[in-house]
Amino acid sequence: MKIAVICANGKAGRLIVKEAVDRNLDVTAVVRGENKSAAGKAIVKDLFDLTAADLKDFDVVVDAFGAWTADTIGNIPKVVEHLCGLLSGTDTRLLVVGGAGSLYVNKEHTLCVEDGPDFPDAFKPLSAAHGEALKLLRQRKDVQWTYISPAGDFQAEGERTGEYILGGEELTLSSKGESVISYADYAIALVDEIVGGNHIGERISVVQK
Numbered sequence: 001m002k003i004a005v006i007c008a009n010g011k012a013g014r015l016i017v018k019e020a021v022d023r024n025l026d027v028t029a030v031v032r033g034e035n036k037s038a039a040g041k042a043i044v045k046d047l048f049d050l051t052a053a054d055l056k057d058f059d060v061v062v063d064a065f066g067a068w069t070a071d072t073i074g075n076i077p078k079v080v081e082h083l084c085g086l087l088s089g090t091d092t093r094l095l096v097v098g099g100a101g102s103l104y105v106n107k108e109h110t111l112c113v114e115d116g117p118d119f120p121d122a123f124k125p126l127s128a129a130h131g132e133a134l135k136l137l138r139q140r141k142d143v144q145w146t147y148i149s150p151a152g153d154f155q156a157e158g159e160r161t162g163e164y165i166l167g168g169e170e171l172t173l174s175s176k177g178e179s180v181i182s183y184a185d186y187a188i189a190l191v192d193e194i195v196g197g198n199h200i201g202e203r204i205s206v207v208q209k
Contacts, residue, residue, distance in 0.1 A: 003194060004055060005062045006030040006047050006083070008037040011156045012097050013064035015187040023191060028058070047079060052086045060194050061087065063096045068126065076129040080136050084143045093144045093197060095190060096137065099130025100152045100179070103171040103205055113152060113171055134203060148190055149205040151181040158182025164189050167205040174208045181208050 003020055007013045008029030017037040020027045029039035032046050043054060047065065055061055063083055067073045080096060087094055101114035101123065113119060114127040137145045152171070164185045165172055173179055189206040193199060 001059045001194070002026045002028070002057060003060045003062065004028045004030050004043070004058045005037070005039065005064055006050075006079075007064045007066065008035065008039060008042075009033075010064055010066050012066060012183050012186070013037065013062075015183050016062055016064055016097075016190055019184075019187040019191045020194065023195075025191070025194070048082060050082075050086060052090075055086055055092060056090070058092055060093045060095060062190070062194070063094065066097070067129070070125065073126050073129045076126075077132040077136055080133040084136065084140050084145070087144075088140075088142045091144065093146065093194075093200065095193060096133065096145065096147045097186075097190070098134060098147045098149045098203070099127055100149050100154065100171075100205070101127025102131040102134055102203075103149055104169050105171050107170075109169065137203075144200045146193055146199045146201075147203040148186075148193065149203060150186050151205070151207040152179035153181070154186070155180065155182045158184065160184035160188075161208060162188065163209040164206045165209055167207060169203055169205075172205060172207050179207055181206055 005017050008017050009031050014037045017039050021038045027039045029035045029037045029042040035042035065079045103113050
């Protein structure tokens with residue numbers, strides 16, 4: 001199985017690469033500059049310059065693009081749209097590191113985490129961008145996508161416990177009643193999905209056990 005991890009130098013990307021490499025999977029980093037991940041191979045290219053030819057030999061492409069500033073978060077759905085265009089009609093699966101704001105908080109699926117009164121205003125633009133990316137994916141029947149939402153508290157420096165709870169479209173809480181997951185445990189869940197391929201065309205979510 002050949003895997004490409006886009007933005008492999010990022011915090012999430014590096015841990016996803018490491019998790020995959022530790023399982024002896026064939027991983028290629030897609031980076032703009034020097035490869036700082038554990039991948040032994042790299043495509044050095046801006047992701048918006050990637051072509052279908054660059055990705056044609058991969059079984060799985062991971063979109064680990066992250067953005068936090070007002071002038072970059074709009075690229076979150078643009079990256080998804082670009083990658084969908086490259087992978088349209090192929091057997092290559094696309095796994096997207098998503099957001100938590102679009103997780104539903106009621107059985108009717110009419111209210112999301114981001115609709116809550118306590119959802120911070122500062123995070124709303126970022127949540128909206130991730131939500132737009134998910135909407136784009138839902139419209140694609142020509143791409144084998146999986147969107148993976150982390151818990152609400154997505155901890156870059158959190159410990160690797162080696163365990164997680166797999167959820168679906170609704171916000172799932174841990175055994176302590178919390179919505180928390182470390183980047184390291186999220187990486188385990190994502191690589192499990194790479195190997196298993198059990199949720200094509202679906203949004204899933206993960207939270208610590």
